[in-house]
Amino acid sequence: MASRTTHPVLGTRALNRATLARQLLLRRAEMSATDAVAHLVGLQAQNVKPPYFQLHARLAGFRPAELAGAMEAREVVRMVTLRSTIHTHTAQDALALRPLVQPARDREVNQFRKGLVGVDPERLAERARAFVEAEPRTMGEIRGDLLEQWPEADPQSLSVAARCLLPLVQVTPRGVWGRSGQVRLTTVESWLGEPARPAQPVDDVVLRYLAAFGPASVKDMQLWAGLTRLKEAFERLRPGLAVFRDGNGVELFDLPDAPRPDPDTPAPPRFLPEFDNLLLSHADRTRVVAPELKGRTWTANQAHRTLLVDGFVAGLWKKDGDLVTVELFGRASAADKEEIVAEAELLVTGMGEEDGADGEGNGEGSGGRGRVRFGSIHG
Known part of the structure; x- marks a missing residue:
């Protein structure tokens, strides 16, 4: 090897x-x-x-x-x-x-x-x-x-x-x-209305995890699945996988033909909900959350809704009708804010009203443009 x-x-x-x-x-x-x-x-x-x-x-x-x-x-x-x-x-x-x-x-x-x-x-x-x-x-x-x-x-x-x-x-x-x-x-x-099935083979689930979350380490997948002792599965699959390492020397596995875009590929803003698996499925989350922001997306055991800018967590957000309130962790350029406003408008027109604790609303979108209020989070 x-x-x-x-x-x-x-x-x-x-x-x-x-x-x-x-x-x-x-x-x-x-x-x-x-x-x-x-x-x-x-x-x-x-x-x-x-x-x-x-x-x-x-x-x-x-x-x-x-x-x-x-x-x-x-x-x-x-x-x-x-x-x-x-x-x-x-x-x-x-x-x-x-x-x-x-x-x-x-x-x-x-x-x-x-x-x-x-x-x-x-x-x-x-x-x-x-x-x-x-x-x-x-x-x-x-x-x-x-x-x-x-x-x-x-x-x-x-x-x-x-x-x-x-x-x-x-x-x-x-x-x-x-x-x-x-x-x-x-x-x-x-x-x-169906009988119980055998468990999906763990090797197949490893490949599915890498397709959705890779490149990733054994520890990453163990955290995502809540399982242990997955190293043997990765070793069985190693001959057919691409292998890399991160800046700390941790071994990362991936599907050979999976997309690995140029690091400078544009990443538009995205509004993510609380508990989005993007932020919960790797042992090392610095690929999405900068080290200095560790812990800033949670209060006690409650996750906050997060905003991605240039692919990384850049703030938190709330939605009240057609008003989207964005609280940024740092400064954002005028161009970034323009893109954030456009994405917020898509959010409002696509998701409609959010009445009620259990997701009330007609699910057909509001038909109106969203409004955005910017703030900042210090400390």
Whole structure:
């Protein structure tokens, strides 16, 4: 095996442009919402709105109604998968990716074993499955049913166990733009009317990760997936991969024919929602977030909406009707501000009003031009 010193070095801007290209953020793609969700291997979705904004930043002509329709048609679903967080996945990925990460979810249950003394995990899973497959239930209802069987158990531990042991999906109208709904859960097999599938082979998922997030290290993918011991998969694939290293000497893998644009390729401004996977899927995030801005896109455990300028995080933003408020971390040129205003207008016309906490609005765009208010963030 060749020494790592023989591998070409990719600087920060080269990594930035390569990642933006895979993420469909250098230019909007002519792609359906469902195809984009598959290409991106899911969209992180703790909240209802972020998946819609993620696709608006990436797809030409996207309107929220497209993803909402796919969700109502059960072509995409919301469920806990990667990193034990809720993601929007295609139906196929929901069936095949959840089994891949199931061992990690099983280990998560073990962290709550003190609250599960006397509880048989297999019996818990069987009882909870029967309960939610009879009809979709809230987590409170699931917990209450389990407490009838195990009254001495810790209620929160029972909730975690059900969430981890079963592939539960949030049924519509939850997650549908323009509608609100309490979180109700059933199994992915029941919701989709399909039997459980074997886990997608990890080697295949490595290749899909690199297609959407590469070039990347083993540690990068482990963080993205919430899995460990992936080095063996990368080593199996090494003969067919391109290998690089970053400025710190970390080995990076990539698909040989994947796009790696010139570092000087223009990158237009993009408004990203909270929890966008672009900012959460690499152990070293300096390809998108400058070191001096580390931690500035979060308050406690809440992520903020971020603005990319020249491909890098440059500020935060909020939207109130047709007013987009941009708070910059530093100075922006007049040309940059002009591009930011144009992108904000696309945001307003494409995404429409944002009434209500669960993504209310008609999903057809406002038809009006957006207004932009600039501010700055100091310190």
